[in-house]
Amino acid sequence: MSIDPRIQTLFAQAEQVLDRDAFLRSVMRRIDRERRRSLLVWAALSIVMIAGLALLAPPVVTALEMATKLLPVSLVDIETKWLQLLLAPINTVAAAIAIGALAIFRFFRKILS
Numbered sequence: 634m635s636i637d638p639r640i641q642t643l644f645a646q647a648e649q650v651l652d653r654d655a656f657l658r659s660v661m662r663r664i665d666r667e668r669r670r671s672l673l674v675w676a677a678l679s680i681v682m683i684a685g686l687a688l689l690a691p692p693v694v695t696a697l698e699m700a701t702k703l704l705p706v707s708l709v710d711i712e713t714k715w716l717q718l719l720l721a722p723i724n725t726v727a728a729a730i731a732i733g734a735l736a737i738f739r740f741f742r743k744i745l746s
Contacts (some may be wrong), residue, residue: 704730 704727
């Protein structure tokens with residue numbers, strides 16, 4: 634059985650002594666290049682996100698203002714003041730939304746488990 638000369642040349646190349654400093658510099662150069670690239674990508678994404686938020690801010694603020702006006706509205710008008718105060722936490726649109734969200738959450742939890 635003979636040894637393949639191509640394998641011998643590969644082993645001979647692997648035995649050569651490499652310069653540690655040059656290798657270290659090249660690795661550090663690649664690491665720095667990757668850091669700069671990731672920094673540029675994050676900076677670009679941040680600029681795009683800030684621009685998107687600036688464009689979407691007025692509609693979001695308007696929606697939040699509408700929600701803050703709508704959520705405390707009573708569902709049922711109650712004549713007596715003490716009963717109105719007693720039922721205030723559950724007699725609002727916010728309470729109905731919260732109860733609905735809890736019901737949906739429990740429904741999906743029951744189905745998925």
